[in-house]
Amino acid sequence: MAMRSKHGIEILDKLLADGEKLAPEDKLFTYKGILYPLAVCKLENFQALETFGARMDDVILVGYPKTGTNWLETMLSGLEIRAGKYTEEEKERRKAIGEELSVPSRLEFGNPDAFKRMTKLPSRRIIVTHLPPHLLPKSIFKSKAKILVLTRNPKDTVVSYFHFNNNFPGFPNATWDAYFTDFMNGQVCWGSYFDHVSEWDKYIDDENVMGICYEELKEDLHSGLQKIAKFFGFSLTEEEIKSVAEKGSFKAMKQKSAETHGAFGDVLFRKGSVGDWKSLFSESQNQEMDRRFEECLAKSKLGAKMKYEVYCKI
Numbered sequence: 001m002a003m004r005s006k007h008g009i010e011i012l013d014k015l016l017a018d019g020e021k022l023a024p025e026d027k028l029f030t031y032k033g034i035l036y037p038l039a040v041c042k043l044e045n046f047q048a049l050e051t052f053g054a055r056m057d058d059v060i061l062v063g064y065p066k067t068g069t070n071w072l073e074t075m076l077s078g079l080e081i082r083a084g085k086y087t088e089e090e091k092e093r094r095k096a097i098g099e100e101l102s103v104p105s106r107l108e109f110g111n112p113d114a115f116k117r118m119t120k121l122p123s124r125r126i127i128v129t130h131l132p133p134h135l136l137p138k139s140i141f142k143s144k145a146k147i148l149v150l151t152r153n154p155k156d157t158v159v160s161y162f163h164f165n166n167n168f169p170g171f172p173n174a175t176w177d178a179y180f181t182d183f184m185n186g187q188v189c190w191g192s193y194f195d196h197v198s199e200w201d202k203y204i205d206d207e208n209v210m211g212i213c214y215e216e217l218k219e220d221l222h223s224g225l226q227k228i229a230k231f232f233g234f235s236l237t238e239e240e241i242k243s244v245a246e247k248g249s250f251k252a253m254k255q256k257s258a259e260t261h262g263a264f265g266d267v268l269f270r271k272g273s274v275g276d277w278k279s280l281f282s283e284s285q286n287q288e289m290d291r292r293f294e295e296c297l298a299k300s301k302l303g304a305k306m307k308y309e310v311y312c313k314i
């Protein structure tokens with residue numbers, strides 16, 4: 001998937017264009033108490049999601065928005081392709097099916113038919129979502145498919161989300177202070193970051209669930225990919241993992257973004273760093289976030305992985 005098809009880029013372009021057309025007050029809708037951007041998801045799609053049939057060998061990636069889902073999706077795709085040891089012919093066949101089906105890049109994106117087309121995709125499918133567990137189709141849990149839960153520290157996540165919010169036409173613009181308050185209150189698209197991480201933390205000891213965080217991938221992408229390959233049972237040589245990791249640097253992915261994400265890439269690949277929160281947080285916002293982290297996440301396994309003391313303190 002590193003190289004999205006022309007059709008895939010057309011879909012991303014359409015998200016941008018649809019967002020432009022909506023008046024600020026019409027850009028968002030609420031489903032089960034959580035906000036979503038209308039240019040990206042439809043209410044009917046959420047209602048239809050319950051019929052989604054997961055497969056035991058699905059590779060499922062979950063990440064709250066701006067935690068690095070596009071990065072890890074590309075890395076997973078690279079690992080899967082190499083582990084599958086597909087012939088060039090099979091790779092072409094898979095690419096052609098993907099183009100024909102115009103698979104949405106997230107389970108909940110697109111129209112109600114979009115995810116149904118995934119049923120035609122050959123195994124192993126890579127399925128990516130920003131949703132919390134209670135909104136995912138039950139078949140995902142019944143199937144025992146392996147789920148990789150991606151997290152990122154909340155300070156960098158909210159800063160990344162704020163910039164995306166003001167550059168992606170599907171979201172209504174906001175000032176930093178207003179956006180920070182909305183984020184802390186869960187009044188942003190895909191809901192509360194804190195609820196999302198806490199909810200997924202309840203599954204973290206299940207044998208088919210593994211947590212990984214943006215910061216550990218930034219520290220050492222190769223080791224992160226080794227852990228991920230082991231978890232999914234991908235049989236890969238060190239050389240193969242190395243070749244995937246080389247394509248995963250922020251610089252490499254940004255350089256290719258026009259091919260992989262079209263105009264959307266300009267909005268998506270921003271800084272790709274740890275610690276950019278320092279550019280926007282006020283002292284009181286810093287203290288508020290520290291208190292909230294302590295209350296909600298410090299004692300959780302996913303929270304511990306973020307190394308908050310290292311990356312989120314001055």
Ligand SMILES: Nc1ncnc2c1ncn2[C@@H]1O[C@H](COP(=O)(O)OS(=O)(=O)O)[C@@H](OP(=O)(O)O)[C@H]1O
Nearest residue numbers: 065066067068069070071160249250269270271272
């Ligand atoms: N290769 C690589 N290395 C490091 N960081 C990367 C990489 N690719 C994307 N990114 C950064 O991930 C942030 C976007 O997160 P998502 O892909 O989850 O965004 S989205 O919610 O799906 O739109 C966004 O973070 P910020 O730069 O902080 O805004 C991207 O720049």
